[in-house]
Amino acid sequence: MNNEPRVNERIHVDQVRLVGPGGEQVGVVRVEDALRLAQESGLDLVEVAPNSNPPVAKLMDYGKFKYESAQKAREARRNQSNTVIKSIRIGLKIDENDYNTKKGQAERFLNGGDKVKFDLRFKGREQSRPDQGVRLLRGIAEELSEISTIEAAPRAEGRNMSMVLAPLRKKSEAKSDQRRRREAERESRRAEKTRRSGEEQDEVKPAETPQAPAKPSMPMPKPPRASN
Template sequence: MNEAIQSKEVRLISENGQQVLPIVQALNMAIDMGLDLVQINESDPPVCKILDGGKYKFDLQKKEKQNKQNQKTIVTKEIRMSISIDENDFRTKVNSAIAFLTKGYHVKVSVRFRGREITHSKIGEELLANFCQEVSHLVNSSTSAILQGRILSILLKP
């Protein structure tokens, strides 16, 4: 804004069209009008407008704030189990997953294998299949079961 513009020439956009002017002449025009010379775009030469600088900054901040509010962040909740989970504990995990999915969260369901349990990976796959079947009415898409190290996991999306 004003003296912060470092170029010797600017492309000034005004009511009567656009023109390339020396920076000094553009600044004098802005001062005569009682307004500020605001750089809109950093090209060669920079694009500038004569307008109220305070109002322009306020409008930019307002636009940024509005864009920030419109962004939707995806939150992923994780539910961890082992292959030796009991029926009531399994039911509790399913209920918490249902609560997360109804709130719109993505849910990552993980089955952790300890020691030699990794040799029984079929049990873990069956556990995840049962879990998916319990929450299938709330799930639009899910990934296939992925084994990463000692953790078998699946991602459920509402």
């Protein structure tokens, strides 16, 4: 199916609501007059709203418009990444060390541009206390609020309760930051290597040979005094 708009002589209507190249409203004109204006301006007449009554047409450089649209589409595809959902399992009676470990894992995943799904499993009578599970998951979300947002609020499913956090940054942005950090680290290592190499060269540089002290100059003898 061709989704391209009708252009110039392909517009088969009697009248159009004409829009100028700068977005100014010209008004309802005969399509012949709109085509004449397009030709005089060196532009194209493009039907941008065919279902309006009358259809809306705009004066524009259609070739340039198509090129810029294609560029934007390619850029969008290049920046689009498949987001991965990382799962982290926790328990209601999680200890502090394990809690910090799980939170650290979530931070790494989120900073890398991936979503994180927390899976909490109730054991035994814990299933009768879903409010505690909600508080635990909400607390994690609050501590990670600077780098994430809640995409799926805590929800109970039988003995399980889950919550999904989404990163605030796109994965493409996270990858760009990672590349910049790696480049900065490589540059820092190169500078450190150059500095150490210079220090080593200074250490092996031969000592300068001391110069012999200059001999003191002999005083010139005084000429004899003439006798009277």
